[in-house]
Amino acid sequence: MYDSRKKILVTGGAGFLGSHLCDRLLEQGHEVLCVDNLFTGTKRNIEHLNGHPRFDFLRHDVTLPLFVEIDEIYNLACPASPVHYQHDPVQTTKTSVHGAINILGLAKRLKCRVLQASTSEVYGDPAIHPQTEEYWGNVNPIGPRSCYDEGKRCAETLFFDYQRQHSLQIKVARIFNTYGPRMHHADGRVVSNFIVQALTGESITLYGDGRQTRSFCYVDDLVDGLIRLMNSDPVVTGPINLGNPVEFTMSELAEKVLSITRSSSRPVFHSLPLDDPKQRQPDISKARSVLGWEPRIALDEGLTRTVDYFRDRVTELRGEP
Template structure:
């Protein structure tokens, strides 16, 4: 008889990060339930898993409760790019807050371990650089990005309150910019934007002077970090930063993508969007110390794989 190690629920499992996580968990012979409402996720991202006996796909919106028997929950469901989370900001807040309540309620009931995919956006436009987990952030609670930033901050609050009040076994990961194959081509994120513009020979849009900085973590490294956090001792709840501490200016990223794609695209400058952080870089000492984790994929290698994926879907 087949024996699966664990029953694991991945919410947002047909999304960019979720599909890579489902793939890894299924490959390790866990019984994986992928839950998604396909607002930004795509069935195509998990199509190659559908014939696996230990993989199940459910169409469900996390704003509604669901009854399942599981050992672990990875709560990844939420649109994560400005284009998508600002499209329906009320829905974004509901997904973060009511989704967290529903999943924490499930974890409490079935005594499952639960991991929240939080975000570096909880730091807002940071006054501290690089950002440590102890930093409380600098967020505009009524800005256009607040539906995502404050939704994720509230979800963290709920996780720690369920942990303190009900003894729920939680993990909180603060995910910094991540890129790789299966990113949504129209998600408005800088890596996918630049690659699509370069491959289509369109002008590359730089906001402001392009000197604002970001740190880019390849998806395989990030998934490894999430799995290590879930497997960590129960006294380690996080929050813990997961991201790549190597910092690049947006202009530098654009120049690399133009070179790697062999594109003739020129740069055009647009005004900086409101509340767009000027610097973003994780301090990952806690992840290195407690999870023995650090990203290992150089930017050039990761960009090469991502460009090949986008060429394939074009």
């Protein structure tokens, strides 16, 4: 194992997904440099790694150049929930675009492989279903979600231009809805929203008629997909969809959460937000054939694990002993 040890940079490494990726890379025997400006990431997510001999944390904003010596880069830096990325939309776009330029420049100097954590949001409110990697998307370039959607689309452009122009080894993953422990309790994402609302006895917030769909991938499965993509043959650049192809309506998700939490909360319906996608489901045929990857953790099992995490988190937030 130690003969193949690498020093790996994970930007956004103190976030929900990034912290789980750091854990897995350390388990594999690598050295990990976690970089995060802690806008949405938290030290709480990585506090269990304090003192680990192969883990370092650097507080830094990727919109500024970064000078480090590493062997591989996972670029996960960017707020990923509407509540957070719409809080400062200009900074969100800068994080995706300037951040990509800085990380790609670093990879070019070091001649190292670099993976971009892109998103299913590049498909916008899709006109085809399910979404394949060949679909170019249906994105509003001037709407309230554009800072994230178009920022990520531009980042993909930069990655492929660096590959064509500088022969850089790139990997691009389009990540669909991911959930699990360490999600921010107030990030506005549907899984964390429903669980926190159910555990605190609040009404479950549903938008539209509750029949819009999403496909939910447990974080452990997603991390496995990212690592498989990073370690795949150099000719495999992506973009590759990573997500769970099993589709659920928002009403079905709410029912599952209420059942697992045994909550007496009731759904309350609100108007659908502007540009909110009606359907979201990945076609993962490419991930299956090229990476030998598909999700293994069913939604009921993943939700149970996530509810257990949030039970403790809600108790902490209430200040209960």
